[in-house]
Amino acid sequence: RAPFSGIVARVAIDQGDTVQAGTHALSLTGGDAWEVTVSVPDTYNEYLSVGRPLSATIDGVAGTHTGRITAISPMVSNRTRQVQVTVRFSDLPASARDGLFVRVALPVQLGRDLFAVPSRYLHYSYDGPYLLRPDRREVPIRIVRETAERVLIQSPALTATTTIAR
Secondary structure: OHHHHHOEEEEOOOOOOOOOOOOOOEEOOOOOOEEEEEEEOOOOOOOOOOOOOEEEEEEOEEEEEEEEEEEEEEOOOOOOOEEEEEEEEEEOOOOOEEEEEEEOOOOOOOOOOOOEEEEHHHHHOOEEEEEEEEOOEEEEOOOEEEEOEEEEEEEOOOOOOOOOOO
């Protein structure tokens, strides 16, 4: 018995095959709700909770769609430093199909002591990341989000007028 009504999208066994309980026999698509598994960087763990609403865009499907987190993996990947999160969407248009690329937005409330700095300004020591002031004093920071060129950092020791050195 399937957990929802839908359309058989893929059959993984052949007629006459002997299978054991739990064997993946087929894939269903459709139904009244869709589940998507997304990878979220572990730096966002504090913002994840079951039931939390998320918005998403889906390639080939017009508009922004709202879903809810239904499951959060207890494991973080050692290789990617990401956690798997299951998001359930309902009321998607008929143009939604399995296999489409989904971009999920996780809105977070950021504090007032957050700053974006060029990644080349970051330094690392045994105690963690830091910035340098022009007088070479270290300013300890917490990295909130990192891209190739910029880093969103948090530090109560910084103000909007603090000068940093490379």
